[in-house]
Amino acid sequence: MIIEGKDLDSAVREDVDVCIIGSGAGGATVARELAGKGLSVVVLEEGGAYFTEDFTGKVKDGFFKMTRNMGLDATTGIPSIIVPTGRCLGGTTTVNMGTCFRAPDSVLNEWVKMGLEGFGPADMAPYYDKVEKDMSVQEVRPEVMGRGGEIISEGARKLGLHPRPLKRNVNDKCRGCGNCAYGCTEGAKESMVVKIIPDADKLGAKFYCDVKAQILTGEKDGVTGVHGMVIDRRSGKYRFNVDVSAKVVVLSMGSLCTPAFLLKNKIGNKSGKVGKGLKLHLCARTIGIFEEEINSHLGVCQNMYIDDYVEQGIMMEATFTGPASQLPGLAGIGPDLWDVCKQYRHMASLGIMISEKGQGRVRADGDGEPAMSFHLRDEDAETLYKAMIICDRVLFSAGARKVINGNFAVPEVLSMSDLDRISREKTKPSDWILMAFHPQGTCRMGVNPKKSVVGPTGEFHDVQNLYIADGSVFPTSLGVNPQETIWAISVRVAEAIAQKLGSAGA
Amino acid sequence: MQCDPDFEFGEGNNETMRNMIAAMIHDFVDAPEKPDMDNVIREMEKYLGGMPSLYRSGMIWLLRALEVAPFAMGYRQQYSKLPREDQVKVLQSFENGSNYVQRMIIVSLKGSIIVTYFSEPEMERTLGYDHHSCLVAK
Numbered sequence: 223m224i225i226e227g228k229d230l231d232s233a234v235r236e237d238v239d240v241c242i243i244g245s246g247a248g249g250a251t252v253a254r255e256l257a258g259k260g261l262s263v264v265v266l267e268e269g270g271a272y273f274t275e276d277f278t279g280k281v282k283d284g285f286f287k288m289t290r291n292m293g294l295d296a297t298t299g300i301p302s303i304i305v306p307t308g309r310c311l312g313g314t315t316t317v318n319m320g321t322c323f324r325a326p327d328s329v330l331n332e333w334v335k336m337g338l339e340g341f342g343p344a345d346m347a348p349y350y351d352k353v354e355k356d357m358s359v360q361e362v363r364p365e366v367m368g369r370g371g372e373i374i375s376e377g378a379r380k381l382g383l384h385p386r387p388l389k390r391n392v393n394d395k396c397r398g399c400g401n402c403a404y405g406c407t408e409g410a411k412e413s414m415v416v417k418i419i420p421d422a423d424k425l426g427a428k429f430y431c432d433v434k435a436q437i438l439t440g441e442k443d444g445v446t447g448v449h450g451m452v453i454d455r456r457s458g459k460y461r462f463n464v465d466v467s468a469k470v471v472v473l474s475m476g477s478l479c480t481p482a483f484l485l486k487n488k489i490g491n492k493s494g495k496v497g498k499g500l501k502l503h504l505c506a507r508t509i510g511i512f513e514e515e516i517n518s519h520l521g522v523c524q525n526m527y528i529d530d531y532v533e534q535g536i537m538m539e540a541t542f543t544g545p546a547s548q549l550p551g552l553a554g555i556g557p558d559l560w561d562v563c564k565q566y567r568h569m570a571s572l573g574i575m576i577s578e579k580g581q582g583r584v585r586a587d588g589d590g591e592p593a594m595s596f597h598l599r600d601e602d603a604e605t606l607y608k609a610m611i612i613c614d615r616v617l618f619s620a621g622a623r624k625v626i627n628g629n630f631a632v633p634e635v636l637s638m639s640d641l642d643r644i645s646r647e648k649t650k651p652s653d654w655i656l657m658a659f660h661p662q663g664t665c666r667m668g669v670n671p672k673k674s675v676v677g678p679t680g681e682f683h684d685v686q687n688l689y690i691a692d693g694s695v696f697p698t699s700l701g702v703n704p705q706e707t708i709w710a711i712s713v714r715v716a717e718a719i720a721q722k723l724g725s726a727g728a
Numbered sequence: 729m730q731c732d733p734d735f736e737f738g739e740g741n742n743e744t745m746r747n748m749i750a751a752m753i754h755d756f757v758d759a760p761e762k763p764d765m766d767n768v769i770r771e772m773e774k775y776l777g778g779m780p781s782l783y784r785s786g787m788i789w790l791l792r793a794l795e796v797a798p799f800a801m802g803y804r805q806q807y808s809k810l811p812r813e814d815q816v817k818v819l820q821s822f823e824n825g826s827n828y829v830q831r832m833i834i835v836s837l838k839g840s841i842i843v844t845y846f847s848e849p850e851m852e853r854t855l856g857y858d859h860h861s862c863l864v865a866k
Contacts, residue, residue, distance in 0.1 A: 279859035282847035398863030458731050520863050545846040550839040556816040560756040566855045652828045
């Protein structure tokens, strides 16, 4: 059952086996797995419920309805980094681009070295196999790739690089509309609201939308439930109380809200590590402007990748969106800005994503909302610069007559020969216009209670019956898009909870 | 945390925003149709109204800072009273200057303006963008 705030006219009380806070990649997956084992499950989702028929394909509608704070959450520090995340049924999976990767073997092997037995590539393979089958993960088909991805792939191959189509959780209904990130209008992207939540619903899980969790209730060493409130979707104002008694509570609010919620509740932080170790996968953008019309907006919005430099922490993914989200961040004012904007159909864009060495932190502000800080290290700025030069070369090699960068010091480059000179220059953190889409690692998993927040099952070291299933548990940065690994780990967390409770409710 | 769906700029901030949008992009769009500026402002208000009060206040302070910034740059008028070409120059000096805070003010204001402005149907048509278009027919 999916219950929206508008369906409620009085306070809510529930008594269940498991209460999950958050309905994104982690929460929805745990809900379905546990409901499938006969346990009673309630999910509390702060955002509203929107389904395929509600999606308009308009950038603005996606931002307005389905992202946290209009997609403008940002870090303090230099530079300030915008970190948009979803706030709706299905969480960020509703508004992401659908890109799927397994965690690289090198990352999983590192986790094993940290003592997390059972997380090696062979151990995780069955979980990845399961979620890839469940979510219809497949490579971008050539007919929906779009010219943007094709032309960048051609440029990369000329340089001896190895571009490949991305894998995505998208079924064969995909028609290459490029609206993936504002709610897929075709029902092709198998985000949580399309597949997993309806499955969980059929299995008896109950989803309350427009409900903000406030307080973990409990006894001496463990939690016994959650107190929350129904909020008015339009104004955010309080309407009614929600009280859920549960044998187990799972936090799946994502790497920003999960630590903020814990810090607000002053729980689960004997290690002192909650909120620390924030990794972001810093992203910058390069845009090539071509003589020919590319029409990159036609086709899958994130379609191909280049991982030749992944061991140096650099991934490149061709990404293009509607003008309202593609054009912000361009340099220029007045006539200069319009001169660039009007070439929208001649653009192709290659995004940079680095696995940064630096770490940030999430704290709880006065309202218990996440407040992020992150200072870009010089060495990470240099990695970004190196990646920018590679992307610029790829775009020139593809035939671009000009390349635009998200860097104040090098806002545009006019030729490949200019790049040789530019590549010898130094960069600094304040030069960059950055975004990040994969916050992770703020409540890390580990075997040592002094150095980690949760154990290998996702259960807290210091609080009984409290688990985390989201990207905050990653012990190190993944280096690739995280949703598939969140699903896989969440299936494991669900197994551990089912084992603890015994199937069908103990 | 609460948003304000009925948020309005108020007269002074409305004027600053209107002038900034005009100087940043609107007056230089050479296209047969342009968005109605009143619509753009209303959409900006909706956009800001959906943000938490802290963000909204921050944006208003940025507008106020922009309004008085010309005095510190040697002009003798506030931003909204300057000729359009000088309004463009003020924004350009913010964006191209070495002062990181000034640059980020422009990045923030420009980001929210571009999201709103290029969501207007007139601009989508001007750019040749139709979010209903797909590569594969149904």
